[in-house]
Amino acid sequence: MPSMGASSTIGLSGSRLKALDKYFSIFKIQLINAFAYPADLFSRVFSMLIFMWVFLQLWTVTYAAMGQTQIDGLTLRDTLWYLMIAEMVLLSKPRLARTIAENVKDGTVAYLLNRPYHFLLYQLSVGLGDSLLRMVVNAAAGGALIWLMLGPPPNWLGVPLVVIALLFAWCIDFCLNAMIGLLAFLTEDVSAFEWIYSKLVLILGGVLIPLDFFPDWLRDFALSLPFAYTTYAPARIFIDPAWSDFSGLLLRQVAWLVALSILLGLFFQLGVRRLNVNGG
Amino acid sequence: MKMFRELRFLTALWKANLLSAMEYRIPFLTQVLGMMLNNAVYFVFWVIFFDRFDNVGGWGLRDMFILFGIVATSFGLGIFLFGNATSLADHIATGRLDYYLSLPRPVLLHQLASRSVTSGLGDFFYGLVSFAFAGQYGPQSIARFLLGAIFGAMIFVSFLTLVQSLAFWIGNASMIASQATNAIITFALYPITLFDGSAKLILFTLIPAALVGSVPAEFVRAFTWTQLFQIVGAGLVICTLSIFVFYRGLRRYESGSAIQVQV
Secondary structure, eight states, X not given: OTTHHHHHHHHHHSOHHHHHHHHHHHHHHHHHHXXXXXXXXXXXXXXXXXXXXXXXXXXXXXXXXHTOSEETTEEHHHHHHHHHHHHHHHHHOOOHHHHHHHHHHSSHHHHHHTSSSOHHHHHXXXXXXXXXXXXXXXXXXXXXXXXXXXXXXXXXXXXXXXXHHHHHHHHHHHHHHHHHHHGGGTSSOOHHHHHHHHHHHHHHTTSSSOGGGSOHHHHHHHHTSGGGGTTHHHHHHHHOXXXXXXXXXHHHHHHHHHHHHHHHHHHHHHHHHHHHHHTO | OHHHHHHHHHHHHHHHHHHHXXXXXXXXXXHHHHHHHHHHHHHHHHHHHHHHSSOBTTBOHHHHHHHHHHHHHHHHHHHHHSGGXXXXXXXXXXXXXXXXXXXXXXXXXXXXXXXXXXXXXXXXXHHHHHHHHHTOOSHHHHHHHHHHHHHXXXXXXXXXXXXXXXXXXHSOOHHHHHHHHHHHHHHHTSOGGGOOHHHHHHHHTTSOHHHHTHHHHHHHHSOOHHHHHHHHHHHHHXXXXXXXXXXXXXXXXXXXXXXXXXX
């Protein structure tokens, strides 16, 4: 019953575009809200700079020890710009799973389900509004550091392409995070699932080390999972925006997004049914 | 005599915290095992790294097992026994020290030990497993590991207390404290040989990550008087400094005048 919210509203309004208006408004409000907390932004920038500084030291020493200018086709500059994009994605994400889990645990979900919007689309709009400014600020800080130490990005064509890839990457991550959050319908606490998911993204998403440096079998395995398309795909496109790679990665991002959206819809239906059984 | 009395008090607090955490068995186990798994997945990075590269700044996979072992054990021990170290700034800013001030016990010790972070046990056990993987089973290595972990925990808790005590002067220091905590853990998990010059100086002083990571890890690998002095000396200095700064700040504390019930 609660999931009727979105579809019925869309049907009643007579225009899907008009129905999307309210989500755009939620996104806008959240984005404006993000400007109101400069201390939060500053603290994220601090984290970004710390991580990029550590990566810079680690990979500079590693490339020097190898005595090579390229490792698996990536120069030191490529690797650091890659890691900057991957880290930016990671540090700009909202704690969506925790928010949804809190909504479920404290009963806010019952209130949100009765509002004239779809619970998941509401969370998506809020999360996107939260992330956008963080992404820009983190990219500016991390990018400035890498530019200063190693030079400009390897290919400027990567800039427009990465924006498209980032949008799909963010949506895939949203689906996975939302599913973890909805697990709160079944378990008391989702923090362990959240930790493990974040570490899977760190490793199999290629945040700490590019998948290009993995052994072949592990790289193939990582590329067959969705985590790589939340961070590796946009970061790799940014440093090497060759069209064949871009279209291939984008296609896989779309495929994962469709599959995970369907799965998330099912999760939500099951969760809401369980909420009704519990009496809300 | 007084010391024994406080020790008995601490033991009673820790026992109560443990029993309280274990009251909810499933969340307790999920947190402990989840944190162990979380750390193990994170460590896969180094397994992949050293599969591709021989060493980094003279450190190999075995050294990283020791480094992760010492950092996880000391951090886990610290936040399990003195879990409120992570929320001291919030307690100061919101006037929640009133409760501790009204009781005949040392304020700082009582506040710090009044809560246990359950996931800290996961870090603690993961650290022991990581050390076991390093394969240094000699009694002297084990003794050095335990010593490093105990002083590491002391440095972690003291550092948290120091940065969280900033709340006495600047009000809401939660964000700065959280960033400082992230910074010390992040830097502690990398070999000190990656850094040089001013970065190294910072990691031995302002953010004492080297003293909870690389220095005790090297001490576990081989005994040197210099490292023993660095670990013990730094532990005692930062602990004394944190107590001094906290009580100095306490003079500026303004009561929240809120009615609170400690459960």
